[in-house]
Amino acid sequence: MNKQGAKNQEEQYFSEVIKRIKKIIPQGKFKRRNPYRVLISTILSQRSKDENTAIAAEQLFNVYKTPEELAVGNLNKIEKLIVPAGLYRAKAKNIRNVANILVEKYDSKVPRDIDEMVKLPGVGRKTANCVLVYGFNEPAIPVDTHVHRISNRLGWVDTKTPEQTETELTQVLPKKYWIEINELLVRFGQEVCRPVAPHCTLCPLNDICPVGLANIKNIKNTKKHKKIGS
Numbered sequence: 021m022n023k024q025g026a027k028n029q030e031e032q033y034f035s036e037v038i039k040r041i042k043k044i045i046p047q048g049k050f051k052r053r054n055p056y057r058v059l060i061s062t063i064l065s066q067r068s069k070d071e072n073t074a075i076a077a078e079q080l081f082n083v084y085k086t087p088e089e090l091a092v093g094n095l096n097k098i099e100k101l102i103v104p105a106g107l108y109r110a111k112a113k114n115i116r117n118v119a120n121i122l123v124e125k126y127d128s129k130v131p132r133d134i135d136e137m138v139k140l141p142g143v144g145r146k147t148a149n150c151v152l153v154y155g156f157n158e159p160a161i162p163v164d165t166h167v168h169r170i171s172n173r174l175g176w177v178d179t180k181t182p183e184q185t186e187t188e189l190t191q192v193l194p195k196k197y198w199i200e201i202n203e204l205l206v207r208f209g210q211e212v213c214r215p216v217a218p219h220c221t222l223c224p225l226n227d228i229c230p231v232g233l234a235n236i237k238n239i240k241n242t243k244k245h246k247k248i249g250s
């Protein structure tokens with residue numbers, strides 16, 4: 021098969037996979053959000069549950085609505101507001117430093133550039149890619165634990181770290197899916213392809229997923245053995 025044929029086949033494959041996931045995980049309408057809020061919320065979300073991050077972010081943004089306000093915020097007060105997100109001392113320092121840098125270096129705006137964003141305290145590639153996607157509506161692939169796990173299970177990539185997954189995914193996943201892939205796989209990972217005991221028997225990808233095919237074979241073999249043994 022020539023290069024174009026292989027590319028078409030790849031496009032068809034991803035189109036089919038995403039269609040099947042969307043059938044069981046209906047998507048909300050994609051809404052671009054304020055980049056400052058996306059950036060600060062994503063820093064707060066590190067090692068925190070979504071619901072706790074949401075409470076902390078709401079409390080914080082009720083008081084500090086802009087980078088200018090946060091940059092001069094009282095550290096103790098910031099800590100108290102973000103307690104629900106956990107690691108609140110380190111996170112409070114980071115977000116206030118980030119706000120200061122935004123004010124001093126970037127005219128109180130979040131830079132629309134991943135290389136600049138990752139220079140900010142507490143900001144790695146996942147956070148920066150989240151800001152590009154959810155704050156600027158720019159094609160990028162934020163790789164969190166769900167995206168990393170599912171991409172490997174489905175055989176899209178063969179990687180050990182989220183950074184490697186991001187690099188490999190940008191090579192195989194057609195660009196038109198980059199903006200939506202994070203949200204889609206996060207919800208798919210919470211509800212179906214869970215970290216432990218994924219629901220392979222109910223999964224719409226179980227006929228094309230190497231891990232799913234193996235899991236289902238094991239389940240059938242276990243049942244067969246039980247029957248023989250009984």
Ligand code: SF4
Nearest residue numbers: 213218220223229232
């Ligand atoms: S078949 Fe199982 S491992 Fe594969 S994507 Fe579905 S739930 Fe995940």
